[in-house]
Amino acid sequence: MRILMVLAHPLEDSFAASVAKAAKHALEGRGHTVDLLDLYRERFDPRLSAAERGSFFAERYDASEVTGWIERLRAAEGLVLVFPQWWFNFPAILKGFFDRVFAPGVAFEHDQAGGRIIPRLSNIKLFWALTTTGSPCCMIP
Secondary structure, three states: OOEEEOOOOOOOHOOOOHHHHHHHHHHOOOOOEEEEEEEEOOOOOOOHHHHHHHHHOOOOOOOOHHHHHHHHHHHHHHHEEEEEEEEEEEOOHHHHHHHHHOOOOEEEEOOOOOEEEEEEOOOOOEEEEEEEEOOOOOOOO
């Protein structure tokens, strides 16, 4: 199975990075192909552009700035997200990844009748979220 693993942590020596490395090793050891997308190392810009937002409900969504990441998502059969929980949520860079890459025409279509969205990521057969929360232990004098 071809798996897209998305890592969202700024530190290369973080626990999240270690979790991603161990998961990648285990998956590859079982014969899977893992495409590691490290959002920080690849300098992913989480900011939704004016063109993207302006075309959100248009006939054609402007995904020109994120085409490469969209193609990697479309090529995947499995999706593994690796991230810490900060302020009881995922890091902003991961939210930006969802906003920009899980876009109309990619992850879903708008129902022209104004109803619910129509899912499009039928290629994803496996989904995991490997996440951590907490803080380092410390002694307060």
